[in-house]
Amino acid sequence: MRVPLLLLLAAGALPAAELVHEGRSRHTIVISRTAPPAERRAAEELQKFVRQISGAELPIAGDSRRVRGPLVLIGRSRELERVARNLPPPDLGPEGFVIAVRGRHLVIAGGGERGTMYGVYEFLERLGCRWFTAEVARVPIRRTIPLPAADVRQEPAFEYREPFFTEAFDRDWAARNRTNGHHAQLDAATGGKISYYPFVHSFYQLVPPEKYFDQHPEYFSLVDGKRRRERGQLCLTHPEVLRIAVDTVERWIAEHPEATIFSVSQNDWEGWCECDRCRRVEEEEGGAHSGPLL
Structure with a gap:
């Protein structure tokens, strides 16, 4: 019994996997070469905020050819099929998403493009990002960013989400706070929105x-x-x-x-x-x- 116990203690002492270590990262963000606009923007938002948080610059690549090294897989792609064929799960709704770690790779994938975008913002929120208004945000400084310790799966409880005041209609604020209502200034790059008729x-x-x-x-x-x-x-x-x-x-x-x-x-x-x-x-x-x- 002594040997397994020692092995367990040794395993527990290993450092957690990291996306960024002391301002540097070996990860590449990968999207499909045919990724829809919202998934392209999601990759760019992740790149931008990781840079602001840690100083690390994660390159963005398509999946036309094999990308070496650890990956951040945004949405469906050939690389996602290779790394995690079962993600996202087939019963995931269009605005739902999963955040998962497979080996050295981080997966953020939604049931639809809006879901993938929401997954990126959930990941950033877990790092401490907040977007209080269109002009006021909080972006923490963290030189090291660990990979999540456990898988995350989320789906919205309400199909339609719209705080009804003018500032909440701002395009970026609405996308980052995961609202999707008719009056928000959301476009294809921010995942579109749910429309209703008439008023x-x-x-x-x-x-x-x-x-x-x-x-x-x-x-x-x-x-x-x-x-x-x-x-x-x-x-x-x-x-x-x-x-x-x-x-x-x-x-x-x-x-x-x-x-x-x-x-x-x-x-x-x-x-x-x-x-x-x-x-x-x-x-x-x-x-x-x-x-x-x-």
């Missing part, structure tokens, strides 16, 4: 009162005994309202292929429908005005 408070776009109210006031909310054309809502329990709304959304889907989310949302005021059907649903849902909408 919120869309009831009168779904069932326009100028088109339907004169002939069908019953499509619109009953308030104090009168159907309301302006500053009201829809009668959400009327079957024709549902049919018209579905037809409208189907048309929006055909006309706006860039969007993956479509807004079916109440108008930006009160005026809930007080008809017997709508009130009955509200009562069943604990008195919530949202009951008929849901």
Whole structure:
């Protein structure tokens, strides 16, 4: 028993693998020669911030030919297939990523290009980088950067992420903080974004009162005994309202292929429908005005 114990202690004393040691690195960043714009930018961001943190300059190379020495593999490439054929895992979502060490090589790969980019920013955050605003950031000084001790796998809990204030729409801030909303100034190089149509408070776009109210006031909310054309809502329990709304959304889907989310949302005021059907649903849902909408 004494020999295995001594071997274990000796193994534990070995230095951890390093990306940068005292301001110098032997690693090369590798991307596919056909890498999409966001993965190219991810490699450049990693190169830039590692330089700012440690002073080390990691060259960026394509995978057209074999690259010698330890590698930082960004996204899918021939070199990634050679080093870690099982990464990224096939069940990883498009914005998910893995950070893993295989031998001397660091792997940062996503289910899609946005996921790869997010993996790079997660790696930098773990080194202490923070981007508080478009102008204010914290980049630590670390002459030595160790490789991660354990694999990391992450996927976002929410498909759509958008802090709704002007500064958060900044292109670089949004990418580095992993937001992806419609109003962010994200382009192909920053992974694109999730678009929706139309803007919120869309009831009168779904069932326009100028088109339907004169002939069908019953499509619109009953308030104090009168159907309301302006500053009201829809009668959400009327079957024709549902049919018209579905037809409208189907048309929006055909006309706006860039969007993956479509807004079916109440108008930006009160005026809930007080008809017997709508009130009955509200009562069943604990008195919530949202009951008929849901």
